[in-house]
Amino acid sequence: MITLCPKRVFKVPVDAECISPDIFAEKSASEIAKLLVWEGNRKRTLGELFKIELQTKTESKEPTIQISGDLRRVRKIGAKMCTGKIVVDGDVGMHLGEEMRGGVITVGGSADSWAGCMMKNGTIEIKGDAGDYVGAAYRGSTLGMSEGTIIIHGNAGNEAGCFMRKGIIKIRGNVGQFAGMHMKDGTILVRENSEGRAGAEMLGGKIIVCGHIPSILPTFTIDTVTPKVKVDGEEVAGPFYRFLGDLTENGDGKLFVSQTQNPHLKPYENYL
16 A cells, blocks of 8 residues: 655645556555656656655555545546555545546545546545536537446535436535536436536436426426436435436436425426
């Protein structure tokens, strides 16, 4: 196991794409310390910014990185990683697990925007909140999350799962606006409330909102009321209104919304 701890509080963003089990594998502590990062517009070595310790005796056979300290300005931790495990004790910056291909990232605190953006596989678990664009595509791209699992124990921001192609996003708190925007496939489960506009221009996949949503986009049509929804082998109890859309895109996505938490949607039942 490799442990990292910042030597000081960072005042500008630190791009640390090299913090990855794939890159650290079979390297000594001195070799890891020589890896290059950017602190603002200045090139640094990892050893200049972090205290690095390598524990040779460990029960785990997979490469593991444990990071503690103030990491709110540290970006791209676990980017493109394929194997191993990263454990973050505290909050972390933007682009966590960017284009991740495998392995596991666990964050004890919150994560900034773009967590799991364009990820291809693996698991990210965030014990706190997450910012905007969880599992989304970059601006100008249509390649959102294509596989894997993201679990957020707190709240998430806007456009979670934007251009999502496959995979699962589970949000145990609230979500912002435009969850599942341009979504093509996959599943987004929101245990609490949505700020609205869920599923805008979605083509496929499913979104489940267990709490309140202000309104349903007019380009969705009600299909039925269902007692439960299955997510990753788990049954989520309803009842749920099931809407189909986005009709402007000839989409066949499914939007499930709690019936009991949204009495203002009762007039839709006239169209069943």
